[in-house]
Amino acid sequence: xxxxxxxxxxxxTQDAYDKLTTELEDLKGPVRQEVIARIAAARxxxxxxxxxxYHAAREEQGKLEGRIRQLEDMLRRAxxxxxxxxxxxxxxxxxVTYKFVGDDDxxxxxxxxxxxxxxxxxxTVYSPSSPLGSAINGxxxxxxxxxLAPNGKELQVVILDAVPFTG
Numbered sequence: 185x186x187x188x189x190x191x192x193x194x195x196x197t198q199d200a201y202d203k204l205t206t207e208l209e210d211l212k213g214p215v216r217q218e219v220i221a222r223i224a225a226a227r228x229x230x231x232x233x234x235x236x237x238y239h240a241a242r243e244e245q246g247k248l249e250g251r252i253r254q255l256e257d258m259l260r261r262a263x264x265x266x267x268x269x270x271x272x273x274x275x276x277x278x279x280v281t282y283k284f285v286g287d288d289d290x291x292x293x294x295x296x297x298x299x300x301x302x303x304x305x306x307x308t309v310y311s312p313s314s315p316l317g318s319a320i321n322g323x324x325x326x327x328x329x330x331x332l333a334p335n336g337k338e339l340q341v342v343i344l345d346a347v348p349f350t351g
Contacts (some may be wrong), residue, residue: 196262197277204262208255211248219245267348272325276312279349280320285328285340296349297321304349316341 196204219241226238268277276298283292295308297317310317319331323343330340 194258194261194263196264197267198264201259201262201264204255204259208252208259211252211255216248216252219248267350270348272346274320274323274343274346276321277349278346279307280343281345282316282320282341282343285342289344292344294345298349307349 222241223238223245226235226241229235229237232238268275274280274297278297279294280297281292281294283289293308295310296304297312297320298309312318312321315331315333319329320327320341320343323329325343325346328340328342330338333339
């Protein structure tokens with residue numbers, strides 16, 4: 185679970201930091217070696233202009249190197265923190281349940297307030313800098329909050345619950 189500013193510090197739980205570190209080590213070690221071996225094997229097949237395996241492996245290598253750079257940057261800017269307090273106040277690292285004013289409770293939605301670098305399965309992640317995220321950050325369970333949606337409409341939501349995300 186994470187929180188980020190555009191190019192500033194990224195807040196990570198210890199678990200998230202460990203998972204990203206493990207992924208980076210895997211990508212820089214065995215995964216990178218496998219891709220390099222596939223490129224070498226395809227190169228040995230001859231004419232590179234019409235060698236689909238070579239071009240596919242080179243494309244995969246480009247994506248791999250991009251992810252490695254992204255992870256290195258993220259971990260360099262990371263600040264490892266504790267899970268937020270269970271006090272009903274919305275902050276990064278909280279699982280937030282809300283509904284639009286006028287909707288029934290059964291139309292409520294739940295999301296994780298954080299950054300998309302680690303999106304837990306089955307749970308949407310909204311950035312603290314998104315319109316909804318910035319409007320509710322620091323507010324409490326039970327508050328009604330207005331925010332300007334990307335389409336220019338002003339929307340009102342009620343915060344039904346805010347609990348620490350435990351992964």
